[in-house]
Amino acid sequence: MNLVKMLAAQNDFDQQVIASHGIQWTDEEYFRNTLVALDVELSEFANEAQWFKVWKKDKQIDQDKLLEEYIDVLHFMLSIANQLNFKDLTKIHYNAIEKLRASGFEGGLNAVYLELKHDLLIMAEPDDGEPAFMSFTKSEYSFKSAWYLFFAIGMIGFDFTIEQIETSYFEKMNINKERQKNGY
Numbered sequence: 737m738n739l740v741k742m743l744a745a746q747n748d749f750d751q752q753v754i755a756s757h758g759i760q761w762t763d764e765e766y767f768r769n770t771l772v773a774l775d776v777e778l779s780e781f782a783n784e785a786q787w788f789k790v791w792k793k794d795k796q797i798d799q800d801k802l803l804e805e806y807i808d809v810l811h812f813m814l815s816i817a818n819q820l821n822f823k824d825l826t827k828i829h830y831n832a833i834e835k836l837r838a839s840g841f842e843g844g845l846n847a848v849y850l851e852l853k854h855d856l857l858i859m860a861e862p863d864d865g866e867p868a869f870m871s872f873t874k875s876e877y878s879f880k881s882a883w884y885l886f887f888a889i890g891m892i893g894f895d896f897t898i899e900q901i902e903t904s905y906f907e908k909m910n911i912n913k914e915r916q917k918n919g920y
Contacts, residue, residue, distance in 0.1 A: 739827075747818045749916075763819070770812055771816065775853070778849075780805050781805040784802045785893075785894065806896065807905050809886065810905055811909075816859075816879065825880045828887055841888075845889065848885055848889055852882050852886060855881045858874060858875075859879060859882075
């Protein structure tokens with residue numbers, strides 16, 4: 737997966753949206769807006785996946801729509817990595833994901849999903865910049881954990897491949913660019 741290319745594409749797109757809409761905000765306002773958008777997209781992904789809907793008998797899941805919702809989350813994860821200069825924290829730890837695949841999600845998808853959301857909320861809290869875990873600040877560690885869990889959910893929980901994720905990301909980026917040209 738070419739994360740350098742994806743991060744650059746996301747940054748270019750975000751800057752184009754800001755410029756074309758005349759958005760003026762502080763770094764903090766920009767970050768918080770992106771975090772809310774990420775939270776909403778993550779919820780839309782969960783709603784489409786339906787794993788938590790234990791009351792629903794006929795769960796017909798559209799895999800294409802599910803992947804599209806997952807990719808919407810990825811767009812905002814990349815935006816946050818760019819905004820907070822966390823590009824170096826976007827590595828995908830394939831061996832760790834495969835170990836987790838073998839052992840399974842402790843507490844199931846609900847637990848992993850809630851941990852991911854928790855990590856994202858921690859990032860909204862003030863960070864003194866001091867190392868909180870190993871050499872990472874609280875925000876860095878929370879992002880790193882959220883990034884890992886996000887890919888674990890996609891790759892383990894829904895069997896998305898790296899190739900599918902990358903291809904779908906750029907396909908959706910093209911759709912988003914076209915939408916912006918047409919006044920979305």
